[in-house]
Amino acid sequence: MEIVSDGPTLVLSGDFDVRSTWEVRNALREHLHGHEQDVVVDLTDVTTMDLTAARVLAYASREAGRSGNHVTLRGCGPAVRRMLHLSHLMRFVDVERTAVSA
Helix, strand or coil, X not given: CEEEEECCEEEEEEEECCCCHHHHHHHXXXXXXXXXXXXXXXXXXXXXXXXXXXXXXXXXXXXXXXXXXXXXXXXXXXXXXXXXXXXXXXXXXXXXXXXXXX
C-alpha cells in the first residue's frame, strides 16, 4: 500500500487490507486532526480491499462528522464498491459520484 498526500487528498494505491490499515488510519487521523478540513480519499488505484479496510474508512467518516468535517471516497472501483456493499458500510461513507459519459 502506498499513500501519497496531495493537499486535502490522500491517494491510496495497491492492496488495502489488514496489513495496511494501521498506516491508512494514521494518515487519515493526521489529515482530519492536523488540517481541520474535509478529506478526499482517492481509491482509483486500489486493487483489492478487505473488510478491515472498509471499516477504517467508515470509522474515519464517522469521526470526521463529529468534528463537522467530511471524508469523501473518490475513484471507487468494482472491488471497493463490492466490499462496501457486502459489508453494508456503503451507507456510512460518502462516495463521490462520477459523471456518466454519453
